[in-house]
Amino acid sequence: MNLPDLSHNSSFLPTSPGFQFAWDSTSLGELKTCPRKYYYTIICGYQPKTLSRHLIFGLHYHSALEHYDKRKSLGDSHETAVLSSVHFLLKETWDFKLGRPWSSFDSHKNRYTLLRTVIWYLDHFAKDSIETIQLANGSPAVELSFRYNSGLTSSSGDPIFFCGHLDRLGKLNDAIYIVDRKTSTYAIDERFFQKFSPDNQFSMYSLSARIVYHQPIAGLIVDGAQIGVNFSRFYRGLIPRTETQLDEWFLDTSVWIQLAESYAKASHWPMNDKACGNYGGCDFREICSKNPSAREQWLQHGFSKRTWDPLISRGDV
Amino acid sequence: MTNEPNPLAEAVPESMDELMSRDPLSYSKIDLEKIVGIFREQRKNWLLAEATGKKPKASPKTPKAPKASPKTPKAPKEVFTLDDLGL
Numbered sequence: 001m002n003l004p005d006l007s008h009n010s011s012f013l014p015t016s017p018g019f020q021f022a023w024d025s026t027s028l029g030e031l032k033t034c035p036r037k038y039y040y041t042i043i044c045g046y047q048p049k050t051l052s053r054h055l056i057f058g059l060h061y062h063s064a065l066e067h068y069d070k071r072k073s074l075g076d077s078h079e080t081a082v083l084s085s086v087h088f089l090l091k092e093t094w095d096f097k098l099g100r101p102w103s104s105f106d107s108h109k110n111r112y113t114l115l116r117t118v119i120w121y122l123d124h125f126a127k128d129s130i131e132t133i134q135l136a137n138g139s140p141a142v143e144l145s146f147r148y149n150s151g152l153t154s155s156s157g158d159p160i161f162f163c164g165h166l167d168r169l170g171k172l173n174d175a176i177y178i179v180d181r182k183t184s185t186y187a188i189d190e191r192f193f194q195k196f197s198p199d200n201q202f203s204m205y206s207l208s209a210r211i212v213y214h215q216p217i218a219g220l221i222v223d224g225a226q227i228g229v230n231f232s233r234f235y236r237g238l239i240p241r242t243e244t245q246l247d248e249w250f251l252d253t254s255v256w257i258q259l260a261e262s263y264a265k266a267s268h269w270p271m272n273d274k275a276c277g278n279y280g281g282c283d284f285r286e287i288c289s290k291n292p293s294a295r296e297q298w299l300q301h302g303f304s305k306r307t308w309d310p311l312i313s314r315g316d317v
Numbered sequence: 318m319t320n321e322p323n324p325l326a327e328a329v330p331e332s333m334d335e336l337m338s339r340d341p342l343s344y345s346k347i348d349l350e351k352i353v354g355i356f357r358e359q360r361k362n363w364l365l366a367e368a369t370g371k372k373p374k375a376s377p378k379t380p381k382a383p384k385a386s387p388k389t390p391k392a393p394k395e396v397f398t399l400d401d402l403g404l
Contacts, residue, residue, distance in 0.1 A: 083349045090341040090352075101337065112337065119356040231363050 001267055002296075004044050010311045013158055018043060018264035021154065022147070022161040024310035025201040028253065031260055032200060033278065038260075039269035040284050046303040048283050053104040054183075057114055060102075061183055061225075062167070064089040064118045066143055069168055073132065073140035082122050089118060107229050108185045117183070117225055117232040124234050130170035130179060130221060135213060141169035146212040147311065152254050154261055162208055163310045169209060175218040177238070178205050181225065188224035193237035196222060203249040206241040217241070 006012040011022035020027060020042065030038040040046045067088045071081035093102040093111045104110045133141045144166040152160040168179040180202075184192060196202050202220050209217045219240035226233040263269045276285045286302075287295050333355050336348060366372060 082353060083346065086353055087341065087344060087349055090337075090344065094341045099340065115337075115352070116356050116359065119353055120360050123357065123360065 001039065001269065003267065006043070009307050009309045011309045012043075013154070016154060016156065016158070016261070016264060018267060019154065019261050021158055022163055022309075022311050023150075023257070024162075024164045025204045027308065027310060028204065028256065029200045031256060034272035034275045034282070035259075035263055035269040036271040036288060037275070037282060037284055039263075040287070040299070042308050043269075044299075045305045045307050046284075046299055047306055049302065049304050053106050053109050056102070056104065057109040057227075058183055060089060060092055060114055061118065062181065063092060064114075065121065065181055066167060068118075068122055069132070069142040073142050078122070078126050082119065085118060085122065086115065089115060108227050109183075113227055113229070113232070117227055120232045121181075121223070121225060121234060125223065130172050130177070133169050133171050133176060133215070141213065142167070144169065144209075144213070146208050148208070148212055150250075150253075152257060155258075160257055161311075162204065164204060164208060166205055166209060169213065169215060169217075170221065172221065176215045177218055177221040178202075178209050179221045179223070180205070181223045183225045183227055185227050188226045188233065188235040188237075192224055192235075193222060193239065196220070196237075196239045197241075198245075198249070199239075200249075202239055203241060203246060204253075207246045207250060210246070 003018050006017070007014065011020050011027075013019055013021045027038065027042045030041050064085050068081045068085040071084050072078070076084065093114065094100075095102065101111050135141050145164070146166065147161055147163040149159045150162045154160065166178050167181065170177055170179045186192070206217050206219060209215060219238060222237045222239055224235050224237060226235075271288055273288075276282050276288070282288075287298050290298055332351070336352055339348075
């Protein structure tokens with residue numbers, strides 16, 4: 001398979017073409033889902049020309065709440081931070097070039113329900129029982145980017161790095177948790193929280209927070225938001241991770257990264273044709289269904305390109 | 318004195334519609350407080366409806382998903398037996 005020019009992507013080693021040495025949960029997740037999908041999205045950088053409304057909604061939701069956390073950590077009152085976050089969100093969801101707001105054409109996830117969900121969430125958790133912890137340098141543990149040597153190495157001895165971005169570290173009943181937010185158009189129930197154990201993103205976050213911030217992380221607190229047409233409903237769930245679970249995840253990851261190296265050496269990323277139907281169907285299903293010789297043309301026609309570099313990009317939503 | 322609502326008061330949906338279609342750089346603090354206030358009022362009503370088990374009124378601003386045309390005929394369901402398939 002053809003390798004694109006990766007000289008501009010700092011997460012790939014120039015000495016081992018096609019082998020990524022800095023991994024975030026998104027790239028690892030794509031590799032685990034389907035090596036071919038990993039090749040298309042991470043190595044080649046293809047993404048659908050139109051981003052999913054769920055992704056756009058999630059990105060805006062996260063950044064507005066992050067904005068609030070930041071304002072609060074700088075000393076703003078709840079009220080001032082809410083107004084600032086709402087203004088931030090109104091600007092973020094406005095196309096200044098075209099002079100119009102973001103339109104999703106979706107009755108659940110749109111600009112209006114986004115604003116409503118952010119305001120209702122902030123009021124719902126205004127008297128939050130989770131206390132943001134202070135890092136050793138005295139700063140509040142919000143908007144945390146991490147990057148560290150995982151201790152794994154490539155076959156040629158190059159160190160493998162893990163990187164990503166955490167929303168917040170908070171203390172609840174004397175235990176320290178990573179706080180994350182997720183949205184869904186479905187009911188937030190036990191099954192919603194069960195899907196995070198096991199979960200690649202949350203295991204990587206738990207392990208990384210323990211290593212980078214030297215905190216005994218008990219797991220994650222997930223604030224789930226159900227987005228209805230006329231309401232937003234919130235539930236909070238605890239997602240525990242034990243030391244031995246994280247050891248197991250780390251061991252599994254070392255095997256996945258060895259596989260990534262073997263794919264790069266063979267310059268071939270096989271399809272996992274059992275994953276094509278996951279989550280409503282893979283974006284690349286149509287591409288993979290074409291004859292190999294025709295795929296590149298279809299990709300160029302139906303997808304746009306961006307660089308996914310975990311050393312500079314934000315992580316998951 | 319009467320407790321009836323002021324008929325000249327601006328209706329919420331129009332006010333919200335106008336506010337949200339405005340260039341965000343033009344917002345004053347009062348505009349933002351108004352937006353937040355409208356959403357808070359909705360939340361109050363929603364929480365009340367949840368607590369009393371009543372269905373809250375649909376927000377007039379919320380777009381509705383298009384309904385399928387009633388004229389569209391449904392395709393008849395085909396049922397095959399093993400005999401039909403020669404099995």
